[in-house]
Amino acid sequence: MRTLRNLMGATAVSLIALPAVAQETVVWWDFLAGGDGVRMKALIDGFNAEHEGEIVIDATTLEWGVPYYTKVRTSAAVGEGPDVMTYHLSRLPLALEEGILTPITDEDLEMAGLSRDDFFEASVEAASGDDGTLYALPFDIHSIVLYYNKSFLEGTDYLDADGNLTGIESLEDFNAALAAARENGSETPLSYQTGGDGGVWRVFYTLLSQQGGEFIVDGEVLPGDNADKAVRALQIMTDWSNEGITPAQAEYEASVALFTSGTSAFHMNGVWEVPTMTDMAADGTLGFEWGAVQVPVLLDEAATWADSHAFAIPVQGDEEMTPEKRAAVMEVIGWMERNSIGWASAGHIPAYVATVESEEYASMEPNSTYASLADTASFDPRNPIAGVASPVYDAALNIMVPTLAGFLTPEDAVAQMQADLSGMMQ
Template identity: 50%
Template sequence: MRMSLKRLGLISVAALAMTSAAQAQQTVVWWDFLAGGDGVRMKALIDAFNEEHQGDIQIDGTTLEWGTPFYTKLQTSSAIGEGPDIATYHLSRIPLAVDSGTLSEITDEDMEAAGLSDSDFTNAAVEAAKVDGTRYAVPFDQHGLILYYNKEMLDEAGMLDENGLPTGLDGMDNFEAALDEFTTEDGQYGLSMPTGDRYRAVYSFFGQQGGTMFDAEAGGFFPTDEDVEKLATATETMKRWVDNGWTPSQIESPASLALFTSGQAAFFIMGNWEVPTFTDLAAKGEMFDWGAVELPVLFDQKAAWSDSHAFVIPANAGQGMDAEKREAVMEVIGWMDRHSLDWAGAGHIPALKAVREGDEFNALKPQSDYAGFADTAVFDPRTVLAGPAAPLGDAWGNFINPATTGELDPADAAAEMRDDLNSQL
């Protein structure tokens, strides 16, 4: 009997140890909206984190549909206390999420637990992560509008320096002269850019003029007549490129991409997320020598449309997060930011300065050639109407994109966009 009791005691101790170990491991429920190449890279990061943190923290990841379905599900789930512990989010949508009570504040103490502080990121990203001075997100990357170029065409025109970077493109006259030079009667264009994405270029050029899109205290959207004029000027710029035949009037994203990759356009303006597309084509021998740089400065200052993938902690009504779980969540966030060099392979710029300014990133091409836009990024304004799948995007599509093709007068479109958005405040 004593032998049996001893054996039972050993079994009990072992079971207790196993239970204690199981309780010690934290499971962090994760939602993201990342598909395609982004999704593959994020899954690899999650797997690497889980392997490194076995027995301590494990991420239980789920990918949901991008856009309205994701944001709606996160908002409703958080409202009934059934949201995840952590989620990816666009910084441009933070004001709307805060207004709906979806997100939990991320305090300075939380950031310290992750080994992070505001000084580790660009001012633009830090401000975009806050509402009324309160932080609700931690930036993971900055993605924005850049200029892709055909190195072979520019080299033949004598427009490349010794490092293979374009020369002589800054200034409206210089850039338009380049567009004209590369446009021919046999179907070659100076520029390819999808019609539906032109608003990003217009917003960039608006930012290059120092325009203010939104100021709650000064009257809302485009608060002065000068701001409306700057929007009209930026829109007229793109319309002029269409009118002169330097870029197609109406072209969908796949056709616009094909126009550039087939060598029928010298330049392609699009977000940095197309970098993997060109990298993969080049690896298969199906792409010419290409590069990517910041947008040329056509007006007064550097500026480019930008947004940021970031991490947020849903509020989850009635489900308080205990200290151990919160510490685990912040460990996930800090680890992801410190390992964001792998994410940069998708073309994104690491938000964490230590990664972005490191030797390994500087050796990454063409990412390091356009990384400077992170410091002069123009984010959506701090308003509940901004962000992907939000009213601001509808306004761009309803007024500005059509004005670039002559369906609306640029000045009228700018004024109508202002009035439409202000009517929704």
């Protein structure tokens, strides 16, 4: 008995002498504002509460677009960046050219409790280099969808008995639906951001992709018949503009307001506006019943512009991240993926397949209605001059927007984009 008491006493002393396990702080940067920001903050708070005393996320939200990516690039070079950050996969080719991201290995995935098979294939491809090395983990697939105001379609062939959009299987069908909506009182039947780079590019790229077209092929801009397909896409958009179907040079906020105010029967915009519609419908300020579906096949095949928010780990100058920090970062990423149903409420399609296949996601409307676009997502060209806040987006603003206003023909616009952008890749 004395021996047991002595052993217990010695054990107690040794436990007291053990140093406390240090809490790991994970420095986090994102560019998420508005509804996205609210939902991400809730996820971060949930993680911190669940991992109290072990890991804490120290989060900072920076300005979206060029300022964000410029800061990431400069901070990575001097080792003053975050431990983990949100990143658009459309920016991955430029990041690889600049060498600012660290590979995510199979060992990293194991620490996070993840595997490549947990994600939609298109998003994994967009997150990988040409050699298959993974450089980010996709968190969502966000695309444009077609929002519709049911009141303008009542009594037409484009609303079924359950109040769902139907009968649009071609461009001719869609134009007929737009005409029917106009007859029912819609002043501007289709709204999208016609005066800004993002809205114009996303609609154009959807129409190009639905023809099987590619914007950049082997370092060439719109080679071969891709130029003809680009002209066709721009001509469709120009025709809508000339006929007063779409607004003239509408900025982003104005394009949304045209739909939410009951002026436009249809609205092409990102899934990220689903919370806007949901919240307005809930508080009674929307004034009509609405729905959202994957952009129908207007041309030859199913395809829709898409991008992904992803998690990436930047280089730290000449320093290596400690194993303990790396493990904490992967715990953060893995937890976020497994809890991505909270991110789905922002309208995004989670890239984590298990979330999309869950009963909880299946009950989310209209999210589950357009979840199929994850299989037909058309990501931006894999080239350093493409993606969010890139020269390609600048071309959409400086060349495509004037084309819709009648200052350039679609043919001249395509020729100018070829000349301007090809020079940037030499």
